[in-house]
Amino acid sequence: MEETKKEVLQFQSEVKQLLGLMVYSLYSNRDIFIRELISNASDAINKLKFIAISDSSLYEKEHDFEIRISLDKKNKTISIRDNGIGMSKSDIIKNLGTIAKSGTKEFLKFSKDCDKKNINQLIGQFGVGFYSSFIVSKKVIVKSRLAGSERSQGVLWESEGTGEYSIKYEDKVDRGTEVILHVKEDQEDLLSHSKLSNIIKRYSNHIDIPIKMKTVDRRENRTFWKQINLATALWRKDKSNISENEYREFYKNLFKDSFDPIFWMHNKVEGTQEYISLMFIPSKSSIDLWNREKKGSFYLYVRRVFIKDISDQVVPNYLRFIRGLIDSEHLSLNISREILQKDENVRKLKKQITRRILNSLEMLSKNHPEKYQMVWDGFGSVLKEGPAEDISHKSSIINLLRFSSTFVEDEQQTVSLREYCDRAEKGQNKIYYLTADNYISAKKSPHLDCFKNQNIEVLLLYDRIDEWMMNYIFEFRGKEFQSISKNDSFLEDTVTQRKNDIIISDEKIFQPFLKRVKMVLEKDIKDVHMTCRLEKYPCVLKTDKNEMSSQMAKLFSSVGQSVPPIKYDFFLNRSHPIINKIMKIEDENLFSRWVKTIFNQALLIEQGYLKDVNQFIIDINQLLSS
Known part of the structure; x- marks a missing residue:
């Protein structure tokens, strides 16, 4: 033919x-x-x-x-x-x-x-x-x-x-x-x-x-x-027909994890944008979780067929610990089906996915606080990147934050801002917090003395990201955030207004002494004050409310950024025996050595280091021997 x-x-x-x-x-x-x-x-x-x-x-x-x-x-x-x-x-x-x-x-x-x-x-x-x-x-x-x-x-x-x-x-x-x-x-x-x-x-x-x-x-x-294939897509089944064990096994097989997930979110969205999403929160963080350039594990499927990992396009970076998938036929792919076009549908999808994750975490924190605590312990430091990165969802993220506190005995971060506000002192219009290098440094900070005496709760922040995060959080339930390492935390609180008059009168009485101290430290400080709010410590350093904090300076230095020297306000404890002793010293050389020594003590507590540690040790030894 x-x-x-x-x-x-x-x-x-x-x-x-x-x-x-x-x-x-x-x-x-x-x-x-x-x-x-x-x-x-x-x-x-x-x-x-x-x-x-x-x-x-x-x-x-x-x-x-x-x-x-x-x-x-x-x-x-x-x-x-x-x-x-x-x-x-x-x-x-x-x-x-x-x-x-x-x-x-x-x-x-x-x-x-x-x-x-x-x-x-x-x-x-x-x-x-x-x-x-x-x-x-x-x-x-x-x-x-x-x-x-x-x-x-x-x-x-x-x-x-x-x-x-x-x-x-x-x-x-x-x-x-x-x-x-x-x-x-x-x-x-x-x-x-x-x-x-x-x-x-x-x-x-x-x-x-x-x-x-x-x-x-x-x-x-x-x-x-x-x-060789499963020939089934679990996410396309009705949720009521899927057992918890099936979810767990699916997660472990898809994401090659030997541990069960803490929680999962399975949703079918219909309307102008139709898709199915199945998302998991792992129980263990990955080794490269802190690498912000590393993609997460969020997969795009079209009609059950895997297309690519789209973590960087639909999941914000501060939620990169979430693992999951989307099955959609309405997203714009390029001609090779390898690249997701950056169109309005993708932006809407990212917003929807983000809102769904945050809402699910909020519900988890209310209904299963023990599970949410596991999420926070594993990924809380990553969530803290959210307030700076995602203004549109900032209020939702803030609700999810957890902190250590002076009202809690251990260092686990369990206190929500809602809890803090519920037990705040009557008339307290601020949320007080302290940033430090670690929990022990925060717990024993001299900045806490007057707040302990007044029974005012202070949030203790000691993760590296905390100082940066607090630059993007300004208020919660009408209460402003106040760092207690700033000098205005001493002077502008209505709860301790009674103390203000004492401080002012002290400065009048001790003016000659304060003048001598300032002459010794004139290159290192802005001003010197008397205070009655310290208990265990003879002195403390505070920065001006508009000046870079010590923690922020350390954060910039750790990434190679140059930081101008910080000039502190120097507060002296009027009732401490060492201050009373220094006040009686007439010899200017001895007086200068004592003042520099207590200043360096306060500087060491505030910054965690001294430029000339050897001289500091020499001064201490000479004072001890005399």
């Missing part, structure tokens, strides 16, 4: 340029080819299922659908075969030959200067997914027969992806399509059964069609077809 003769058809002159664009520019990951070919096979099976509803004869007595993949190391080929709808000769020319249409030139021009929305509409119209097979193949053969047609109507299509392709009729018993890839020499590692199966599991583990690979049992000397 004339029809059985091979037809050799020339591609248009632009096809080489287009294939080069697709193979070397559109795809950054060669493994994408197996995802695209399996997706095509799955679509062909689903199309047959749909059409056969009205014409069951198309099943041709075979109802068990599957995709079979086999390797031939001798001939260096990979075969992907489905028993779906198949293609006729005209279908193959239309579906695989579209690339050869005269519209190619317009597509090439269009891809350079059209808007992203229109580019997205071209997906599938030029055989892009199928032609990804030329990333790894020097020749591709397609055998196909349309369901319901005669076996003699099978079609053989063949191309090396250069200037031409051939097509002819060929007997084919089974309906469906088989794609045979002749693998390039530099891609022969794909002929490894384990390597290829791992790639398939990564991208196509959850499509609802069984994927089977031809497997050799060497002990029994036989070959068989082994299913």
